[in-house]
Amino acid sequence: MKIFSWNLRGLGNPRGVRSLRDLLTKEDPDVVFLQETRLKVAQWIFCKYSLGFKNCFVVDSFGCSGGLAMLWKDDVNLHILNYSSHHIHALIRNSMFEGGVGIITGVYGHPQTERREEVWSIVKALGRGVTSPWLVFGDFNEILNQSEKHGGNLRSERQMAGFRSVLEEKGLRDLGFSGKPFTWCNRREGDIICERLDRFLGNLMWCEAFPFTHVQHGVAAYSDHTPIWLDSNGGLTKRKGHRLFRFEAMWIRDRDCTHIVERVWDESEGIGNCNDLMGKISKCGVELSKWNRRSFGNVQKELASAKEKLKEMEDLDPAYQQLPQHKVAREEVQKWLEKG
Incomplete structure (x- = not known):
């Protein structure tokens, strides 16, 4: 299974749509989680088809910011469990999971530092009673340690400790990555700051079920965030069949x-x-x-x-x-x- 995540900072312009469609065509993910879409539910009626998906769950943007979307292929048996403006929590039924069920949670960390703890509380609450493989991923808007930041002032230890407490309390592990070390950059000449804000986390059951899991930091000419994706087979299993015809x-x-x-x-x-x-x-x-x-x-x-x-x-x-x-x-x- 391949899962794709990207904070694309707006999908309401042609550049964003072109960049995303190009990546999805190349990577062919089974599930897509998008943050800061800045789109309303009604706008997704057309947008999801232009991206090659029929299945889509959307959380409205508020004003000119926010907005989440989770899209999935027809052969993915996915059910939305709950959601907020900062997460989408879903269940996937598939024989590849022990017990036939896996849980995935797309997260968008609060952009305001003083409110980030609200999101950590949501994730902790979602993790109570989880007895299946659990994957938590997205733009957390936070780093785990100083090595995940380049430039600017040192991050507050209190901020990072709040994020680390989510992993410690819920038994989540950082699944690592290949590619460049940072997933966000302010691109401000003379005051460059880069950070690893986007990642995949998994509980022990996920790690045991998918020991070859591979996370890739991609490249895109759009957004100040890097798209990331996870392949549960580590890229060892090739897609079957011929390449699908796509009308361009x-x-x-x-x-x-x-x-x-x-x-x-x-x-x-x-x-x-x-x-x-x-x-x-x-x-x-x-x-x-x-x-x-x-x-x-x-x-x-x-x-x-x-x-x-x-x-x-x-x-x-x-x-x-x-x-x-x-x-x-x-x-x-x-x-x-x-x-x-």
């Missing part, structure tokens, strides 16, 4: 797309039954995929190159000491995402 939004702007669909549809007699309909849809997919490689192959190559350069930049300079170069690399990715 960029095709609509090209008249050739319309011509291909019209030609395939007009090649034979009308539709007699469902098999005829599915046959035409399948052939459209094949023809559009061929045309995509011919017409947009260069855009996709340039996008892949730009993303690789951004990754190299972040690997070499995780504390953003060369901020202008980071900005250039991020803009280059956005340029090719927009062209795509």
Whole structure:
């Protein structure tokens, strides 16, 4: 199972949607937890489909901030248990869990320091009586120790102790990560601060059930937070089947797309039954995929190159000491995402 988490600081603009859709297409997660969506429930009716999901639970944003969403695939048997403006708590039924049940909790730590304890109290309360594998993850807006921060003043020991108390009382373990050491940066030239605010935590039952669990800190040209994801199999199990056909939004702007669909549809007699309909849809997919490689192959190559350069930049300079170069690399990715 792959679970994806990202504080994307707003999904109400094309750049955010493009960046998220690009990541989800590549990583193909089973469950997605998004923080600070800044969207209302009604706006998700269209948004979830544009991201490739039909199942979605949303917590409204308040004003121009906040907002949570959990999305999951059709073959994931997920049930929402409870929620607040700072968490979504869900149960997953699957034979991979001992007892057939696992618990996942997406968390968004309060951005106001003086109110962060409210969220810790919620997590502690949710953990009472949990007797299944339990995964807690998201943007906690807090670090566990000083090594998880670069720049700025030292973090208050009292603040960190409050967060550590959640792990100690509920038997949660930090599941580690691969990638750059920080998941948030203020990107303020001359006063750079970087911190590891986003993470996955698991109880002992989770760790025993999934000993090969792997957490990855990703790369994205959007938001001041880094997307993170967990693979319970450590990437050892490959996805089965062929890559799914996806209709790309960029095709609509090209008249050739319309011509291909019209030609395939007009090649034979009308539709007699469902098999005829599915046959035409399948052939459209094949023809559009061929045309995509011919017409947009260069855009996709340039996008892949730009993303690789951004990754190299972040690997070499995780504390953003060369901020202008980071900005250039991020803009280059956005340029090719927009062209795509």
